[in-house]
Each structure stands twice: as C-alpha cells, then as structure tokens.
Amino acid sequence: MTIIEQIYAIVKSLPQEQASEILIFAEFIRVKHLNAQESIAILDTSTPWAELVYSLAGTWGQDFPSLEEIRAELGEDILRESF
Numbered sequence: 001m002t003i004i005e006q007i008y009a010i011v012k013s014l015p016q017e018q019a020s021e022i023l024i025f026a027e028f029i030r031v032k033h034l035n036a037q038e039s040i041a042i043l044d045t046s047t048p049w050a051e052l053v054y055s056l057a058g059t060w061g062q063d064f065p066s067l068e069e070i071r072a073e074l075g076e077d078i079l080r081e082s083f
Contacts, residue, residue, distance in 0.1 A: 001009075011019050065073075 007022075011022050014022070
C-alpha cells in the first residue's frame with residue numbers, strides 16, 4: 001500500500017470536519033515547500049551580491065525612526081549633550 005493509499009484510507013474513515021483539517025494541513029505543507037523551492041531558485045540565480053544588496057537597501061526604512069526623529073522626541077541634542 002502506497003503512502004497516498006494509506007492517507008486516503010485514514011481520511012476516508014474520518015468525519016467531514018476532521019477530513020477538512022487534513023486537507024488544510026496538506027495544502028499548508030504544499031505551499032510551504034513551494035515557497036522554499038522558490039526561495040532556493042531565487043538564491044541560485046547569478047545575481048551579483050552588490051545588486052542584491054542594493055535591491056534590498058532601504059526596504060525596512062519606514063519601520064525604524066530616523067536619528068532626527070529620536071532626538072526630537074527627547075527634546076535635546078544628544079550629540080552636544082554627550083560632550
């Protein structure tokens with residue numbers, strides 16, 4: 001008996017709700033492996049390192065405050081105060 005036949009026999013004996021959970025899990029596993037393969041394919045391309053770095057540069061720029069924003073919240077000039 002193949003693995004597919006074993007899975008089918010088990011799922012066939014389950015109530016509809018549990019069989020639905022198995023289907024959702026199987027789809028999750030399929031998508032997970034497809035995404036992993038796509039990531040490997042992207043890394044295997046002959047993109048030069050510098051080009052990859054420049055393509056990613058600034059992608060988190062909106063997530064972090066700038067130094068000026070941090071200073072403005074403190075109400076003081078950090079650099080001058082440290083001297």
